Amino acid sequence: KLCRGAHDLKAEYDYVVVGGGTSGLVVANRLTENPHGKSSSKVLNVLVIELGDVDDGSPGTLVPGIQTPQKYWHTYTSVPQKGLNNRTSQLYTGEVVGGGTVINGMFFNRGSALDYDAWEELGNPGWGWEDLLPYFKKSETYSPATPQIQAQYPASPDLRPHGTRGPVGSSYPPFSFDQIRNWFSGWASLGVLVNPQPNAGMAVGAIHSSLSLAQPNVSRSSAADAYFRGEASQRENFDSLTAHRVVQILFEGKTASGVEYAPRNGSQTSHVKVSREVIVAAGAARSPQLLQLSGIGPRELLTGLDIPLVKELPGVGYNFQDQPSYYIALNLTKLSGPIPAWVDPTSDVYHEKYAEQQLALYYADREGAYTMPYQAGSDVAFLPLKNVTSDYAKVIDHAKTIDIDDISPSGTDPSIIRGHKAQVNILLRHYASRDTAVHESTFNGSPLMIIVALKPLSRGSILINSTDPKTDPQVDFGTFTHPTDVDVLVASLKKIRELLNSPAMQELGAIELSPGHSVQSDAEIAAALINSTLSSWQHPVGTLAMMPEDLGGVLDPELRVYGIEGLRVVDASMMPIIPASHTSSTVYAVAEKAADLIKASQSESGQYR
Numbered sequence: 001k002l003c004r005g006a007h008d009l010k011a012e013y014d015y016v017v018v019g020g021g022t023s024g025l026v027v028a029n030r031l032t033e034n035p036h037g038k039s040s041s042k043v044l045n046v047l048v049i050e051l052g053d054v055d056d057g058s059p060g061t062l063v064p065g066i067q068t069p070q071k072y073w074h075t076y077t078s079v080p081q082k083g084l085n086n087r088t089s090q091l092y093t094g095e096v097v098g099g100g101t102v103i104n105g106m107f108f109n110r111g112s113a114l115d116y117d118a119w120e121e122l123g124n125p126g127w128g129w130e131d132l133l134p135y136f137k138k139s140e141t142y143s144p145a146t147p148q149i150q151a152q153y154p155a156s157p158d159l160r161p162h163g164t165r166g167p168v169g170s171s172y173p174p175f176s177f178d179q180i181r182n183w184f185s186g187w188a189s190l191g192v193l194v195n196p197q198p199n200a201g202m203a204v205g206a207i208h209s210s211l212s213l214a215q216p217n218v219s220r221s222s223a224a225d226a227y228f229r230g231e232a233s234q235r236e237n238f239d240s241l242t243a244h245r246v247v248q249i250l251f252e253g254k255t256a257s258g259v260e261y262a263p264r265n266g267s268q269t270s271h272v273k274v275s276r277e278v279i280v281a282a283g284a285a286r287s288p289q290l291l292q293l294s295g296i297g298p299r300e301l302l303t304g305l306d307i308p309l310v311k312e313l314p315g316v317g318y319n320f321q322d323q324p325s326y327y328i329a330l331n332l333t334k335l336s337g338p339i340p341a342w343v344d345p346t347s348d349v350y351h352e353k354y355a356e357q358q359l360a361l362y363y364a365d366r367e368g369a370y371t372m373p374y375q376a377g378s379d380v381a382f383l384p385l386k387n388v389t390s391d392y393a394k395v396i397d398h399a400k401t402i403d404i405d406d407i408s409p410s411g412t413d414p415s416i417i418r419g420h421k422a423q424v425n426i427l428l429r430h431y432a433s434r435d436t437a438v439h440e441s442t443f444n445g446s447p448l449m450i451i452v453a454l455k456p457l458s459r460g461s462i463l464i465n466s467t468d469p470k471t472d473p474q475v476d477f478g479t480f481t482h483p484t485d486v487d488v489l490v491a492s493l494k495k496i497r498e499l500l501n502s503p504a505m506q507e508l509g510a511i512e513l514s515p516g517h518s519v520q521s522d523a524e525i526a527a528a529l530i531n532s533t534l535s536s537w538q539h540p541v542g543t544l545a546m547m548p549e550d551l552g553g554v555l556d557p558e559l560r561v562y563g564i565e566g567l568r569v570v571d572a573s574m575m576p577i578i579p580a581s582h583t584s585s586t587v588y589a590v591a592e593k594a595a596d597l598i599k600a601s602q603s604e605s606g607q608y609r
């Protein structure tokens with residue numbers, strides 16, 4: 001049931017899930033679907049505590065083309081980024097039941113097989129592509145594109161890599177802006193694969209992607225809709241407390257024994273006990289914050305803040321990864337038809353009549369421009385480095401000359417440096433492969449292209465500098481601390497220039513406005529990138545990495561925190577290396593697998609310990 005406050009809760013639960021976002025709702029749902037778990041008699045009770053509210057079901061939470069309500073967004077501002085001339089950058093997260101999936105861009109894709117095999121290679125048996133594929137399938141109900149869309153765009157009807165009975169809707173909008181076809185033709189003319197099946201382990205090429213879009217309603221499919229609303233939230237053994245923040249995990253010795261929580265804007269705390277496990281799912285920014293506040297983390301950081309050390313784990317908050325992005329402004333001089341901004345009321349070119357007509361079309365027939373996510377789209381190119389530049393060997397050779405010791409902040413724990421080096425070794429093999437991407441670029445029909453470094457070699461951190469749980473942790477993306485990330489984006493920008501010069505893009509009269517043609521040499525392009533790149537593609541991961549402890553890892557392959565009983569982390573923090581993709585479908589797959597791991601650890605008697 002939906003609880004209103006401390007008075008509504010039981011004194012003790014079998015499991016307490018911290019964060020009712022994407023991963024937290026998956027795990028809570030799966031743990032409550034069979035009330036007894038493996039136990040023959042006792043009902044297993046689960047409590048989810050979520051900082052945000054249940055969304056209000058307003059059009060912005062459902063209609064893809066309407067902006068999601070700002071009240072569900074939280075903005076972190078980073079510390080000045082040395083690699084960006086000391087500019088700061090923003091990180092956005094969803095603070096609402098359903099988390100990021102209530103506000104995200106709805107792009108719903110997976111990385112390449114190699115991306116997940118790298119997790120296994122880093123010391124995590126059971127986490128390769130073949131192991132995760134059943135969980136990607138379990139989480140989704142995939143609907144192939146309509147014959148009309150298949151006739152115009154690459155969208156394979158092959159159901160084999162997909163699930164057809166899972167909670168999250170994955171499907172294609174029935175609408176696309178005509179100019180997207182020029183973009184596909186442009187890539188094809190450059191010899192880039194136009195890939196109709198990017199979800200079977202080879203996520204490379206120009207892609208028309210499915211979205212987290214529920215059919216037949218053609219509405220956003222969030223974790224709240226998929227795993228919470230309806231039957232699940234009514235279960236006798238599933239309690240949820242919203243608008244409350246977990247401020248600390250409580251321990252008896254080295255065993256998690258409960259959590260302390262408070263109203264979102266209040267300071268009056270209460271406790272709830274847990275008999276089996278505390279499951280942390282507060283997202284890649286707040287999960288490390290909570291562990292640090294609770295005494296798990298780097299010794300110096302915690303002792304400096306007078307936080308009693310429960311377990312020294314230097315990697316807590318390190319290994320932070322997101323994908324830096326750069327916006328190339330264009331003019332499409334020969335395009336007179338609609339662009340996404342025509343339905344965007346905040347845009348200078350908002351076209352009221354077109355927008356009204358398209359909205360009416362959406363509500364009447366679930367057709368038209370509002371079936372496309374607000375300011376996003378469903379078309380991207382994922383390119384291996386060999387497709388981006390014939391100079392790929394030079395980029396890799398330069399990367400090999402960079403000593404991770406030299407680019408790590410002074411005082412970085414040696415285990416974290418070892419982990420970073422192990423990752424770079426794997427990633428440079430990926431850079432030389434045609435089977436996984438390093439470059440993403442997007443085109444949604446607007447006079448804009450975004451280039452993204454999908455597999456950055458830089459690493460950042462998320463660390464508290466206050467013991468007040470309401471104070472945001474310090475977000476340091478570490479953007480461009482590894483120079484290879486700049487090299488990759490320089491090559492990416494030059495590749496986009498080739499695309500813009502293709503006959504198909506010239507049919508649209510494509511002209512680059514910024515950085516513009518005065519910016520030509522690699523050094524000039526790098527300077528432009530450093531001046532305007534954003535640190536985030538809103539895919540924060542890695543801050544509580546599943547890796548061996550001597551590589552700076554925090555979680556074992558069962559997602560248990562090293563040295564602590566009864567404490568797991570199941571969200572995007574666990575990813576050791578960011579996959580070359582958007583992250584939500586991977587988060588769902590990880591959480592589905594986590595639920596199975598938790599169930600498997602329940603003893604027949606129902607006792608965890």
Ligand SMILES: Cc1cc2nc3c(=O)[nH]c(=O)nc-3n(C[C@H](O)[C@H](O)[C@H](O)COP(=O)(O)OP(=O)(O)OC[C@H]3O[C@@H](n4cnc5c(N)ncnc54)[C@H](O)[C@@H]3O)c2cc1C
Nearest residue numbers: 019021022023051099100104105106107246571572582584
């Ligand atoms: C603006 C934006 C656009 C994106 N676009 C895409 C996209 O197009 N495609 C894609 O695949 N991915 C996208 N993503 C990323 C994707 O949505 C995330 O990777 C995913 O939702 C993360 O899931 P999570 O479970 O790790 O964290 P979240 O979903 O963020 O869940 C964490 C939850 O914990 C709650 N919480 C935090 N701290 C506490 C606490 N102390 N106590 C209680 N509750 C707490 C939060 O309120 C939140 O609900 C986007 C994300 C954003 C923000």
